[in-house]
Amino acid sequence: MARIVMKFGGTSVGNTDRIKNVARRVKAEVDAGNEVAVVVSAMSGTTNQLVTWTNEIARLHDAREYDVVVASGEQVTVGLLALALQDIGVNARSWLGWQIPFRTDGIHGKARIGEIDTTVMRERFAPTGDRGGQVAVVAGFQGIGPDNRITTLGRGGSDTSAVALAAALDADRCDIYTDVDGVYTTDPRITAKARKIDRITYEEMLELASQGAKVLQTRSVAMAMQHGVRVQVLSSFEDKPGTLVVDEGEIVEQQVVTGIAYSPDEAKVTLVGVPDRPGVAGAIFGSLADSAVNVDMIVQNVSQDGKSTDLTFTVGATDLDRAHQVLDGLKGELGFTDIVSDPGVCKISVVGVGMRSQPGVAKTMFQTLAEKGINIQVISTSEIKVSVLISADYTELAVRALHTAYGLDAEGDG
Ligand code: ASP
Ligand code: MG
Secondary structure (H helix, E strand, C coil): CCEEEEEECCCCCCCHHHHHHHHHHHHHHHHCCCEEEEEECCCCCHHHHHHHHHHHHCCCCCHHHHHHHHCHHHHHHHHHHHHHHHHCCCCEEEECHHHCCEEECCCCCCCCEEEECCHHHHHHHCCCCCCCCCEEEEECCEEECCCCCEEECCCCCHHHHHHHHHHHCCCCEEEEEECCCCCECCCCCCCCCCCECCEEEHHHHHHHHHCCCCCCCHHHHHHHHHHCCCEEEEECCCCCCCEEEECHHHCCCCCCCCEEEEEEEEEEEEEEEEECCCCHHHHHHHHHHHCCCCEEEEEECCCCCCCEEEEEEEEEHHHHHHHHHHHHHHHHHHCCCEEEEEEEEEEEEEECHHHHCCCCHHHHHHHHHHHCCCCCCEEEEECCEEEEEEEHHHHHHHHHHHHHHCCCCCCCCC
16 A cells, blocks of 8 residues: 555646546556545646736736635636546545645745645545545645735646645655656657656756756755655556656666756846946846846856956846846946847756766757857856757757757657
8 A cells, every 4th residue: 555646737637527537547546555645736728817817907916816816726626526536436525725734935926835734634544434545635736825815836836736745645656647648858849759758866857847848847846856755747648657756866777968958938138338346246136136037047258358248147038027127227326338138049958967977968069059050149057957048949950959969869760
Protein backbone atom coordinates (compact mmCIF):
# COMPACT_ATOMS: atom_id res chain seq x y z
CA MET A 1 0.00 0.00 0.00
CA ALA A 2 1.17 3.47 -0.82
CA ARG A 3 -0.12 6.96 -0.22
CA ILE A 4 -0.30 8.92 -3.42
CA VAL A 5 -1.38 12.35 -4.59
CA MET A 6 -2.78 12.44 -8.12
CA LYS A 7 -3.12 15.80 -9.85
CA PHE A 8 -5.20 16.39 -12.96
CA GLY A 9 -4.83 19.52 -15.08
CA GLY A 10 -7.50 21.50 -16.89
CA THR A 11 -7.53 19.44 -20.10
CA SER A 12 -7.83 16.22 -18.11
CA VAL A 13 -11.04 17.50 -16.47
CA GLY A 14 -12.17 19.54 -19.50
CA ASN A 15 -15.65 17.98 -19.74
CA THR A 16 -17.82 15.48 -17.86
CA ASP A 17 -16.64 12.50 -19.93
CA ARG A 18 -13.07 13.35 -19.07
CA ILE A 19 -13.97 13.73 -15.41
CA LYS A 20 -15.45 10.21 -15.54
CA ASN A 21 -12.19 9.03 -17.08
CA VAL A 22 -10.28 10.64 -14.19
CA ALA A 23 -12.60 8.90 -11.72
CA ARG A 24 -11.74 5.54 -13.31
CA ARG A 25 -8.02 6.26 -12.94
CA VAL A 26 -8.50 7.19 -9.31
CA LYS A 27 -10.56 4.05 -8.69
CA ALA A 28 -7.75 1.91 -10.14
CA GLU A 29 -5.33 3.31 -7.54
CA VAL A 30 -7.87 2.81 -4.75
CA ASP A 31 -8.55 -0.78 -5.88
CA ALA A 32 -4.81 -1.39 -5.78
CA GLY A 33 -5.02 -0.66 -2.05
CA ASN A 34 -3.59 2.86 -2.04
CA GLU A 35 -4.58 5.89 0.00
CA VAL A 36 -5.40 8.61 -2.49
CA ALA A 37 -5.77 12.38 -2.51
CA VAL A 38 -6.65 13.95 -5.85
CA VAL A 39 -5.92 17.57 -6.69
CA VAL A 40 -7.74 19.09 -9.65
CA SER A 41 -7.54 22.25 -11.74
CA ALA A 42 -10.50 24.08 -13.22
CA MET A 43 -11.81 22.87 -16.59
CA SER A 44 -9.51 24.06 -19.36
CA GLY A 45 -10.35 27.61 -20.43
CA THR A 46 -12.34 28.37 -17.29
CA THR A 47 -9.67 30.26 -15.37
CA ASN A 48 -8.81 32.34 -18.46
CA GLN A 49 -12.47 33.29 -18.77
CA LEU A 50 -12.69 34.24 -15.08
CA VAL A 51 -9.54 36.37 -15.36
CA THR A 52 -10.96 38.11 -18.45
CA TRP A 53 -14.16 38.95 -16.61
CA THR A 54 -12.33 40.53 -13.69
CA ASN A 55 -10.30 42.61 -16.16
CA GLU A 56 -13.45 43.65 -18.01
CA ILE A 57 -14.95 45.00 -14.81
CA ALA A 58 -11.80 46.87 -13.77
CA ARG A 59 -8.20 46.77 -15.02
CA LEU A 60 -6.97 47.73 -11.58
CA HIS A 61 -9.01 45.53 -9.30
CA ASP A 62 -9.05 44.48 -5.65
CA ALA A 63 -6.84 41.37 -5.62
CA ARG A 64 -8.94 39.80 -2.85
CA GLU A 65 -12.05 39.86 -5.02
CA TYR A 66 -10.02 38.67 -8.02
CA ASP A 67 -9.15 35.60 -5.95
CA VAL A 68 -12.79 35.00 -5.04
CA VAL A 69 -13.64 34.94 -8.73
CA VAL A 70 -10.74 32.96 -10.19
CA ALA A 71 -10.76 30.32 -7.43
CA SER A 72 -14.30 29.34 -8.39
CA GLY A 73 -13.33 27.13 -11.34
CA GLU A 74 -11.82 24.52 -9.04
CA GLN A 75 -14.95 24.43 -6.88
CA VAL A 76 -16.86 23.06 -9.85
CA THR A 77 -14.36 20.33 -10.73
CA VAL A 78 -13.86 19.00 -7.17
CA GLY A 79 -17.61 18.64 -6.75
CA LEU A 80 -18.03 16.92 -10.11
CA LEU A 81 -15.13 14.54 -9.53
CA ALA A 82 -16.40 13.60 -6.07
CA LEU A 83 -19.78 12.84 -7.66
CA ALA A 84 -18.16 10.82 -10.45
CA LEU A 85 -16.22 8.78 -7.88
CA GLN A 86 -19.30 8.14 -5.75
CA ASP A 87 -21.14 7.08 -8.88
CA ILE A 88 -18.66 4.23 -9.47
CA GLY A 89 -18.72 3.17 -5.84
CA VAL A 90 -15.71 5.03 -4.49
CA ASN A 91 -16.06 6.81 -1.14
CA ALA A 92 -14.98 10.38 -1.86
CA ARG A 93 -15.53 13.95 -0.73
CA SER A 94 -14.48 17.34 -2.02
CA TRP A 95 -12.33 19.81 -0.11
CA LEU A 96 -11.96 23.50 -0.85
CA GLY A 97 -8.75 25.22 0.18
CA TRP A 98 -10.30 26.93 3.22
CA GLN A 99 -11.90 23.73 4.48
CA ILE A 100 -8.64 21.79 4.85
CA PRO A 101 -7.22 24.45 5.44
CA PHE A 102 -4.44 25.29 3.01
CA ARG A 103 -2.94 28.26 4.86
CA THR A 104 -1.13 30.81 2.69
CA ASP A 105 0.43 34.22 3.06
CA GLY A 106 -1.62 37.27 2.16
CA ILE A 107 -0.19 37.99 -1.31
CA HIS A 108 -3.47 37.68 -3.19
CA GLY A 109 -3.12 36.38 -6.74
CA LYS A 110 0.32 34.93 -6.03
CA ALA A 111 0.07 33.50 -2.54
CA ARG A 112 2.60 31.10 -1.05
CA ILE A 113 1.54 28.03 0.86
CA GLY A 114 2.46 27.88 4.54
CA GLU A 115 0.88 25.12 6.54
CA ILE A 116 -1.53 22.41 5.49
CA ASP A 117 -3.46 20.59 8.20
CA THR A 118 -3.93 17.02 7.02
CA THR A 119 -5.15 15.48 10.30
CA VAL A 120 -8.73 14.86 9.22
CA MET A 121 -7.75 13.75 5.74
CA ARG A 122 -5.36 11.16 7.18
CA GLU A 123 -8.03 9.84 9.55
CA ARG A 124 -10.41 9.36 6.68
CA PHE A 125 -7.84 7.51 4.58
CA ALA A 126 -7.80 4.74 7.17
CA PRO A 127 -9.98 1.84 6.02
CA THR A 128 -11.96 1.55 9.30
CA GLY A 129 -14.97 3.54 10.58
CA ASP A 130 -18.00 4.76 8.65
CA ARG A 131 -16.00 7.47 6.87
CA GLY A 132 -12.99 5.20 6.32
CA GLY A 133 -11.21 4.58 3.06
CA GLN A 134 -12.18 7.97 1.76
CA VAL A 135 -10.59 9.64 -1.24
CA ALA A 136 -9.91 13.35 -0.72
CA VAL A 137 -10.74 15.44 -3.79
CA VAL A 138 -8.90 18.70 -3.27
CA ALA A 139 -9.29 22.02 -5.09
CA GLY A 140 -5.93 23.10 -6.47
CA PHE A 141 -4.77 26.69 -6.89
CA GLN A 142 -6.47 28.02 -3.75
CA GLY A 143 -5.96 28.56 -0.06
CA ILE A 144 -6.90 30.88 2.76
CA GLY A 145 -4.86 33.89 3.80
CA PRO A 146 -4.16 35.40 7.24
CA ASP A 147 -7.00 37.85 6.56
CA ASN A 148 -9.35 34.83 6.44
CA ARG A 149 -10.02 35.39 2.76
CA ILE A 150 -9.59 33.14 -0.25
CA THR A 151 -6.20 33.30 -1.95
CA THR A 152 -4.90 31.85 -5.22
CA LEU A 153 -1.38 30.66 -5.95
CA GLY A 154 -0.69 32.17 -9.39
CA ARG A 155 -1.48 30.64 -12.77
CA GLY A 156 -0.67 26.97 -12.99
CA GLY A 157 -0.73 26.85 -9.19
CA SER A 158 -2.51 23.55 -8.78
CA ASP A 159 0.80 21.78 -9.52
CA THR A 160 2.12 23.49 -6.41
CA SER A 161 -1.02 22.56 -4.44
CA ALA A 162 -0.42 18.92 -5.35
CA VAL A 163 3.26 18.88 -4.42
CA ALA A 164 2.60 20.76 -1.18
CA LEU A 165 -0.13 18.30 -0.26
CA ALA A 166 2.13 15.36 -1.10
CA ALA A 167 4.79 16.81 1.22
CA ALA A 168 2.29 17.44 4.02
CA LEU A 169 0.86 13.94 3.69
CA ASP A 170 4.29 12.28 3.46
CA ALA A 171 3.02 10.76 0.24
CA ASP A 172 5.08 8.16 -1.57
CA ARG A 173 4.44 9.80 -4.95
CA CYS A 174 2.94 12.84 -6.56
CA ASP A 175 1.63 11.95 -10.02
CA ILE A 176 0.90 14.95 -12.21
CA TYR A 177 -1.49 13.89 -14.98
CA THR A 178 -1.57 16.18 -17.98
CA ASP A 179 -2.22 16.30 -21.72
CA VAL A 180 1.35 15.35 -22.64
CA ASP A 181 3.00 12.08 -21.66
CA GLY A 182 5.99 13.57 -19.90
CA VAL A 183 8.75 16.14 -20.02
CA TYR A 184 10.41 16.46 -23.43
CA THR A 185 13.90 17.50 -24.47
CA THR A 186 12.17 20.50 -26.03
CA ASP A 187 8.69 21.53 -27.13
CA PRO A 188 7.49 18.75 -29.51
CA ARG A 189 5.47 21.36 -31.39
CA ILE A 190 8.75 22.91 -32.52
CA THR A 191 10.55 19.74 -33.50
CA ALA A 192 9.20 16.26 -34.08
CA LYS A 193 12.62 15.03 -32.99
CA ALA A 194 11.97 16.01 -29.37
CA ARG A 195 12.27 13.00 -27.07
CA LYS A 196 10.53 12.15 -23.84
CA ILE A 197 12.92 12.24 -20.88
CA ASP A 198 12.61 9.24 -18.53
CA ARG A 199 14.27 10.85 -15.52
CA ILE A 200 15.26 14.43 -14.89
CA THR A 201 16.81 16.06 -11.82
CA TYR A 202 14.93 18.60 -9.71
CA GLU A 203 17.52 21.22 -10.61
CA GLU A 204 17.17 20.69 -14.35
CA MET A 205 13.40 20.68 -14.15
CA LEU A 206 13.50 23.86 -12.11
CA GLU A 207 15.65 25.59 -14.73
CA LEU A 208 13.55 24.31 -17.63
CA ALA A 209 10.32 25.38 -15.95
CA SER A 210 11.62 28.82 -15.08
CA GLN A 211 13.06 29.25 -18.58
CA GLY A 212 9.73 28.72 -20.28
CA ALA A 213 8.92 24.99 -20.38
CA LYS A 214 5.25 25.02 -19.44
CA VAL A 215 4.72 21.49 -18.18
CA LEU A 216 5.09 22.21 -14.43
CA GLN A 217 4.70 25.41 -12.44
CA THR A 218 8.20 26.52 -11.38
CA ARG A 219 7.24 26.85 -7.75
CA SER A 220 5.97 23.28 -7.62
CA VAL A 221 9.39 22.00 -8.70
CA ALA A 222 11.18 24.12 -6.11
CA MET A 223 8.87 22.73 -3.47
CA ALA A 224 9.36 19.13 -4.62
CA MET A 225 13.12 19.63 -4.46
CA GLN A 226 12.95 21.15 -1.02
CA HIS A 227 10.84 18.36 0.43
CA GLY A 228 12.16 15.49 -1.67
CA VAL A 229 8.75 14.71 -3.16
CA ARG A 230 8.97 12.17 -6.00
CA VAL A 231 7.08 13.73 -8.88
CA GLN A 232 5.97 11.92 -11.99
CA VAL A 233 4.56 13.75 -15.03
CA LEU A 234 2.33 11.51 -17.13
CA SER A 235 -0.59 11.45 -19.55
CA SER A 236 -4.13 11.19 -18.32
CA PHE A 237 -5.18 9.79 -21.69
CA GLU A 238 -2.61 7.05 -22.27
CA ASP A 239 -1.38 4.20 -20.10
CA LYS A 240 2.36 4.57 -20.12
CA PRO A 241 5.11 5.71 -17.80
CA GLY A 242 5.91 9.40 -17.82
CA THR A 243 8.90 11.40 -16.64
CA LEU A 244 10.21 11.05 -13.10
CA VAL A 245 11.63 14.15 -11.43
CA VAL A 246 14.21 12.91 -8.93
CA ASP A 247 17.48 13.52 -7.11
CA GLU A 248 20.66 13.63 -9.13
CA GLY A 249 21.85 10.38 -7.53
CA GLU A 250 18.99 8.51 -9.20
CA ILE A 251 20.04 9.44 -12.72
CA VAL A 252 22.01 6.66 -14.30
CA GLU A 253 23.06 8.02 -17.65
CA GLN A 254 23.81 11.69 -17.69
CA GLN A 255 23.58 13.93 -20.71
CA VAL A 256 25.55 17.15 -20.90
CA VAL A 257 22.45 18.99 -22.08
CA THR A 258 19.13 17.52 -20.94
CA GLY A 259 16.70 19.98 -22.44
CA ILE A 260 16.18 23.19 -24.34
CA ALA A 261 13.60 25.76 -23.28
CA TYR A 262 12.48 28.95 -24.94
CA SER A 263 10.61 31.90 -23.59
CA PRO A 264 9.04 34.27 -26.11
CA ASP A 265 7.45 36.39 -23.40
CA GLU A 266 10.49 38.59 -22.96
CA ALA A 267 11.27 42.19 -23.82
CA LYS A 268 14.66 43.85 -24.06
CA VAL A 269 15.29 47.29 -22.61
CA THR A 270 18.42 49.37 -23.23
CA LEU A 271 19.23 52.52 -21.29
CA VAL A 272 21.58 54.66 -23.33
CA GLY A 273 24.22 56.90 -21.79
CA VAL A 274 23.86 55.80 -18.19
CA PRO A 275 26.27 57.74 -15.92
CA ASP A 276 29.12 55.51 -14.73
CA ARG A 277 29.04 56.10 -11.00
CA PRO A 278 28.25 54.03 -7.90
CA GLY A 279 24.60 53.66 -7.00
CA VAL A 280 23.07 54.05 -10.46
CA ALA A 281 22.37 50.35 -11.03
CA GLY A 282 21.04 50.15 -7.49
CA ALA A 283 18.63 53.00 -8.16
CA ILE A 284 17.42 51.57 -11.47
CA PHE A 285 16.89 47.99 -10.39
CA GLY A 286 15.69 49.04 -6.95
CA SER A 287 12.91 51.12 -8.50
CA LEU A 288 11.94 48.34 -10.90
CA ALA A 289 11.81 45.84 -8.05
CA ASP A 290 9.69 48.19 -5.95
CA SER A 291 7.20 48.28 -8.81
CA ALA A 292 7.21 44.47 -8.99
CA VAL A 293 8.93 44.40 -12.39
CA ASN A 294 11.03 41.24 -12.59
CA VAL A 295 14.37 41.73 -14.31
CA ASP A 296 16.11 38.73 -15.80
CA MET A 297 19.25 39.04 -17.96
CA ILE A 298 21.44 42.09 -17.37
CA VAL A 299 24.48 43.35 -19.30
CA GLN A 300 26.43 46.50 -18.74
CA ASN A 301 29.40 47.56 -20.81
CA VAL A 302 32.58 49.03 -19.42
CA SER A 303 32.42 52.71 -20.25
CA GLN A 304 34.89 53.93 -22.87
CA ASP A 305 35.38 57.38 -21.42
CA GLY A 306 34.80 56.64 -17.74
CA LYS A 307 31.65 58.77 -17.84
CA SER A 308 28.76 56.82 -19.25
CA THR A 309 27.77 53.43 -20.57
CA ASP A 310 24.78 51.49 -21.93
CA LEU A 311 22.79 49.13 -19.75
CA THR A 312 20.68 46.36 -21.29
CA PHE A 313 18.32 44.01 -19.49
CA THR A 314 15.22 41.91 -20.06
CA VAL A 315 11.82 42.05 -18.38
CA GLY A 316 8.66 40.01 -18.89
CA ALA A 317 6.76 41.31 -21.93
CA THR A 318 3.69 42.03 -19.82
CA ASP A 319 5.83 44.21 -17.51
CA LEU A 320 7.25 46.34 -20.32
CA ASP A 321 4.77 49.22 -19.98
CA ARG A 322 5.31 49.39 -16.25
CA ALA A 323 9.09 49.28 -16.72
CA HIS A 324 8.87 52.22 -19.14
CA GLN A 325 6.82 54.17 -16.66
CA VAL A 326 9.33 53.57 -13.87
CA LEU A 327 12.32 54.37 -16.07
CA ASP A 328 10.76 57.55 -17.48
CA GLY A 329 10.45 58.73 -13.90
CA LEU A 330 14.16 58.08 -13.25
CA LYS A 331 15.53 59.59 -16.45
CA GLY A 332 15.91 63.16 -15.21
CA GLU A 333 17.23 62.17 -11.81
CA LEU A 334 19.87 59.72 -13.04
CA GLY A 335 20.69 61.50 -16.29
CA PHE A 336 20.68 58.73 -18.89
CA THR A 337 19.88 59.86 -22.41
CA ASP A 338 17.43 57.35 -23.86
CA ILE A 339 15.27 54.27 -23.27
CA VAL A 340 15.06 51.83 -26.18
CA SER A 341 12.93 48.71 -25.94
CA ASP A 342 12.28 45.67 -28.13
CA PRO A 343 9.47 43.20 -27.37
CA GLY A 344 10.38 41.00 -30.36
CA VAL A 345 12.94 38.87 -28.58
CA CYS A 346 13.08 35.29 -27.34
CA LYS A 347 15.27 33.71 -24.72
CA ILE A 348 16.67 30.26 -25.54
CA SER A 349 18.18 28.22 -22.73
CA VAL A 350 20.10 24.96 -22.76
CA VAL A 351 20.02 23.13 -19.43
CA GLY A 352 21.87 20.16 -18.01
CA VAL A 353 23.61 19.18 -14.78
CA GLY A 354 26.29 17.51 -16.91
CA MET A 355 27.65 20.89 -17.98
CA ARG A 356 29.16 21.32 -14.51
CA SER A 357 31.87 18.87 -15.45
CA GLN A 358 31.93 19.27 -19.22
CA PRO A 359 33.48 22.34 -20.84
CA GLY A 360 32.47 23.67 -24.25
CA VAL A 361 28.69 23.77 -23.85
CA ALA A 362 28.48 27.52 -24.42
CA LYS A 363 30.87 27.32 -27.37
CA THR A 364 28.65 24.76 -29.10
CA MET A 365 25.66 27.02 -28.57
CA PHE A 366 27.34 30.11 -29.99
CA GLN A 367 28.82 28.28 -32.99
CA THR A 368 25.54 26.56 -33.82
CA LEU A 369 23.67 29.86 -33.81
CA ALA A 370 26.41 31.54 -35.83
CA GLU A 371 26.19 28.82 -38.50
CA LYS A 372 22.51 29.67 -38.88
CA GLY A 373 23.31 33.38 -39.08
CA ILE A 374 21.46 34.10 -35.81
CA ASN A 375 22.74 37.09 -33.86
CA ILE A 376 23.06 36.79 -30.09
CA GLN A 377 21.94 39.93 -28.27
CA VAL A 378 22.46 39.04 -24.61
CA ILE A 379 24.05 36.05 -22.88
CA SER A 380 23.69 34.78 -19.33
CA THR A 381 24.84 31.63 -17.63
CA SER A 382 24.41 29.69 -14.42
CA GLU A 383 26.04 26.51 -13.24
CA ILE A 384 23.73 24.28 -15.25
CA LYS A 385 22.33 26.64 -17.89
CA VAL A 386 23.35 28.88 -20.78
CA SER A 387 20.78 31.37 -22.07
CA VAL A 388 20.88 33.66 -25.06
CA LEU A 389 18.51 36.35 -26.21
CA ILE A 390 17.80 36.37 -29.94
CA SER A 391 15.27 37.87 -32.31
CA ALA A 392 11.95 36.05 -31.83
CA ASP A 393 11.82 35.43 -35.61
CA TYR A 394 14.53 32.78 -35.24
CA THR A 395 13.08 30.89 -32.28
CA GLU A 396 12.18 27.70 -34.12
CA LEU A 397 15.32 27.63 -36.22
CA ALA A 398 17.49 28.09 -33.13
CA VAL A 399 15.74 25.45 -31.05
CA ARG A 400 15.90 22.87 -33.85
CA ALA A 401 19.57 23.53 -34.60
CA LEU A 402 20.57 23.35 -30.92
CA HIS A 403 18.53 20.20 -30.38
CA THR A 404 20.55 18.54 -33.12
CA ALA A 405 23.86 20.05 -32.03
CA TYR A 406 23.58 18.66 -28.51
CA GLY A 407 22.68 15.17 -29.76
CA LEU A 408 19.14 15.27 -28.42
CA ASP A 409 17.31 14.32 -31.64
CA ALA A 410 15.23 11.17 -31.49
CA GLU A 411 16.48 8.44 -33.76
CA GLY A 412 14.51 7.31 -36.76
CA ASP A 413 11.74 9.83 -37.21
CA GLY A 414 11.77 13.51 -38.09
N1 ASP B 1 -6.83 26.77 -12.90
C1 ASP B 1 -5.65 27.48 -12.56
C2 ASP B 1 -4.98 28.08 -13.78
O1 ASP B 1 -5.42 27.89 -14.88
C3 ASP B 1 -4.67 26.63 -11.81
C4 ASP B 1 -4.10 25.49 -12.61
O2 ASP B 1 -4.66 25.05 -13.59
O3 ASP B 1 -3.06 25.00 -12.21
O4 ASP B 1 -4.01 28.77 -13.65
MG1 MG C 1 -1.08 23.43 -15.50
